[in-house]
Amino acid sequence: MRRFLQRHVSQVALSPSLALIAIFLYGFIAYTAAVSTTNSKAFPRFDNFVGLEQYWRLFHTPRWHVAFTNMFLFGGLFLLVTISLGLLIAILIDQRIRAESFFRSIVMYPMAMSFVVTGIIWQWLLNPTLGIEVMVHQLGFESFRLDWLTNPNTVIWALVVAAFWQGCGLVMALFLAGLRGIDEDIWKAAAVDGIPAWRVYVFIVIPMLAPVFLTVVVLLSLSIVRAFDLVVALTNGGPGVSSDLPSVFMFDMAFRRTNLGLSAASAVVMLGTVLAILIPYLYVETRERA
Amino acid sequence: MIDIRISSCNKNYGSLRVLKDINLEIERGEFIVLLGPSGCGKSTLLHIVAGLDRLSSGAIEIGGRDVTDVEPKDRDIAMVFQSYALYPTMSVRSNMEFGLRMRGKPMAEIRPLVEEKARMLHIDHLLDRRPSQLSGGQRQRVAIGRALVRDPKVFLFDEPLSNLDAKLRASMRTEIKKLHQSLGTTAIYVTHDQLEAMTLATRMVVMKAGEIQQVGKPEEVYHRPVNLFVADFLGNPGMNFMKGHLRLDGNRVSADVGAATIPLDGYAFDEKPTDGQAVVVGLRPESVQPATGGEPFSLTLKPTLIEHTGSDNLVVLAMGSEEIVGKFPSDMLPKLGEPVTVGFDLSRLSVFDATTERRI
Ligand SMILES: Nc1ncnc2c1ncn2[C@@H]1O[C@H](COP(=O)(O)OP(=O)(O)OP(=O)(O)O)[C@@H](O)[C@H]1O
Ligand SMILES: [Mg+2]
Numbered sequence: 286m287r288r289f290l291q292r293h294v295s296q297v298a299l300s301p302s303l304a305l306i307a308i309f310l311y312g313f314i315a316y317t318a319a320v321s322t323t324n325s326k327a328f329p330r331f332d333n334f335v336g337l338e339q340y341w342r343l344f345h346t347p348r349w350h351v352a353f354t355n356m357f358l359f360g361g362l363f364l365l366v367t368i369s370l371g372l373l374i375a376i377l378i379d380q381r382i383r384a385e386s387f388f389r390s391i392v393m394y395p396m397a398m399s400f401v402v403t404g405i406i407w408q409w410l411l412n413p414t415l416g417i418e419v420m421v422h423q424l425g426f427e428s429f430r431l432d433w434l435t436n437p438n439t440v441i442w443a444l445v446v447a448a449f450w451q452g453c454g455l456v457m458a459l460f461l462a463g464l465r466g467i468d469e470d471i472w473k474a475a476a477v478d479g480i481p482a483w484r485v486y487v488f489i490v491i492p493m494l495a496p497v498f499l500t501v502v503v504l505l506s507l508s509i510v511r512a513f514d515l516v517v518a519l520t521n522g523g524p525g526v527s528s529d530l531p532s533v534f535m536f537d538m539a540f541r542r543t544n545l546g547l548s549a550a551s552a553v554v555m556l557g558t559v560l561a562i563l564i565p566y567l568y569v570e571t572r573e574r575a
Numbered sequence: 576m577i578d579i580r581i582s583s584c585n586k587n588y589g590s591l592r593v594l595k596d597i598n599l600e601i602e603r604g605e606f607i608v609l610l611g612p613s614g615c616g617k618s619t620l621l622h623i624v625a626g627l628d629r630l631s632s633g634a635i636e637i638g639g640r641d642v643t644d645v646e647p648k649d650r651d652i653a654m655v656f657q658s659y660a661l662y663p664t665m666s667v668r669s670n671m672e673f674g675l676r677m678r679g680k681p682m683a684e685i686r687p688l689v690e691e692k693a694r695m696l697h698i699d700h701l702l703d704r705r706p707s708q709l710s711g712g713q714r715q716r717v718a719i720g721r722a723l724v725r726d727p728k729v730f731l732f733d734e735p736l737s738n739l740d741a742k743l744r745a746s747m748r749t750e751i752k753k754l755h756q757s758l759g760t761t762a763i764y765v766t767h768d769q770l771e772a773m774t775l776a777t778r779m780v781v782m783k784a785g786e787i788q789q790v791g792k793p794e795e796v797y798h799r800p801v802n803l804f805v806a807d808f809l810g811n812p813g814m815n816f817m818k819g820h821l822r823l824d825g826n827r828v829s830a831d832v833g834a835a836t837i838p839l840d841g842y843a844f845d846e847k848p849t850d851g852q853a854v855v856v857g858l859r860p861e862s863v864q865p866a867t868g869g870e871p872f873s874l875t876l877k878p879t880l881i882e883h884t885g886s887d888n889l890v891v892l893a894m895g896s897e898e899i900v901g902k903f904p905s906d907m908l909p910k911l912g913e914p915v916t917v918g919f920d921l922s923r924l925s926v927f928d929a930t931t932e933r934r935i
Pocket of ligand 2: 617619
């Protein structure tokens with residue numbers, strides 16, 4: 286027994302947490318999947334198996350369509366804006382500017398805040414009677430209108446801007462670390478070769494950051510699928526359901542509309558989306574390591 | 576004709592003086608090797624010639640033109656780095672082409688040029704590969720090829736071979752030598768490998784702590800080092816040093832090194848010797864040989880240790896309280912503890928003042 290303990294001390298030490306993960310992560314995933322095949326309302330019940338009916342209903346619910354499309358719309362815009370601006374800021378900071386740590390802190394600061402705070406800050410800033418709109422009016426531009434929060438067609442931009450504000454720091458930090466990791470001699474060789482800096486970035490340095498891009502895309506994608514608190518704090522899915530995201534939909538179905546079966550089905554679909562992002566990533570990662 | 580002139584060049588990083596009043600004139604076609612211990616400022620000097628580092632004061636001329644404030648790309652130089660610094664996202668071909676394309680040379684001229692140089696360096700079959708798919712030696716060839724196609728006025732090499740294994744290093748060294756002989760382009764080459772320095776250099780520059788110690792032909796620097804540092808830095812195994820005092824007797828000079836008195840009649844003094852002057856007498860191991868009878872000066876000493884290097888035997892000999900090393904031919908194998916008579920080649924002696932450490 287002692288021999289066994291000595292030899293397997295790390296496994297023994299880890300086993301409680303492994304057991305917890307098995308139960309609370311995979312156990313409840315299985316449990317949710319099981320619930321999604323039932324007709325559960327306010328409480329999970331397993332006596333009324335309905336097969337895939339909840340999934341059929343899910344994809345015939347207009348609100349789910351809005352939420353699911355929004356996820357891709359919001360996600361696409363968010364990825365595009367955050368990656369391009371995050372990279373741009375990283376490149377600017379990489380120019381060995383003065384007071385670099387000051388600018389770095391400014392960009393990183395929002396990261397320290399919870400999404401709820403971010404949501405509330407931007408709710409104020411975008412409020413037509415309180416925030417930026419009033420400020421610009423006071424500057425004399427009376428015709429300026431910023432109605433993102435109240436216009437169902439543009440409310441998605443409010444989410445994008447707030448999420449960008451929060452996520453930019455992390456993306457910038459990752460890109461900056463990548464840029465700093467590039468061999469100085471490459472820059473020197475390029476200087477001797479007479480290659481202008483922007484071309485070095487476009488043709489040499491940015492392609493060298495491909496692994497960072499992959500990491501950033503995966504991190505941001507996961508945060509898109511998970512995005513919940515930001516929406517609740519900023520728009521609460523409104524106006525109407527126009528800024529709904531799957532996570533908000535799921536929460537609503539489970540705890541307000543007492544439709545646990547449908548909610549579980551949407552959770553499983555979200556899990557599928559996450560896996561669709563993660564599996565190719567893990568595949569590429571492990572293949573590179575090998 | 577002077578190709579590169581470095582005048583009173585200083586480089587400081589804050590209060591750290593990395594280069595101290597460097598003056599150097601390089602003729603067209605020379606192969607200059609900068610040699611010195613790590614951190615002595617070799618790379619810094621090379622970077623200053625390349626224009627990658629600004630100098631704190633002084634001036635650089637290349638080809639008769641003052642380039643002190645000229646961008647690297649306009650200095651007509653090409654550089655090869657220790658880490659190769661190939662563009663990893665581009666094929667070998669693009670790596671070699673990129674610099675020329677940036678200079679607006681038409682593709683129709685670039686293609687044949689790149690292919691010609693690639694053939695010359697035996698990398699023509701690798702043109703479509705990525706740098707990550709090449710071995711270290713192949714990468715270094717590509718880096719050299721990238722410099723070659725530019726056809727610059729000056730080549731700068733910063734320890735280009737130090738990432739290669741010994742055998743590959745030796746063969747690349749020969750190739751660089753051949754390349755220089757056929758092209759005749761002026762080159763500055765940084766290394767801390769003395770063998771590279773001795774074999775490649777037409778003149779070598781020995782540096783220490785940001786200062787030039789000696790400039791000269793490799794044989795000259797090797798056989799007539801100007802101070803103890805240079806004497807000690809070059810040679811493997813290092814030079815034998817024997818501490819002692821000068822004896823002046825009429826017009827005959829000798830050095831009393833305790834266990835022996837070495838006659839210095841044939842020694843060409845740079846400075847006038849004084850009686851009783853504390854000196855260090857230096858003699859390279861290859862000048863300590865088994866006596867054949869005809870030597871003007873020989874000693875009988877006891878071997879205390881013998882190392883076989885294959886080509887020779889390194890024999891450690893007790894000389895009073897000190898030890899000296901002799902490099903014997905491999906068929907001369909003395910027995911430990913049995914005294915042997917060794918002859919000193921007095922024409923190869925170096926005498927240094929013990930306090931100034933300068934050659935006298
Ligand atoms: N950017 C810098 N800031 C401050 N000090 C520097 C900087 N670059 C180099 N140095 C210092 O200058 C000195 C010379 O450096 P350099 O790189 O020229 O040495 P080196 O002779 O090439 O050495 P090695 O053989 O190790 O390459 C070193 O003491 C180094 O610490
Ligand atoms: Mg160096």
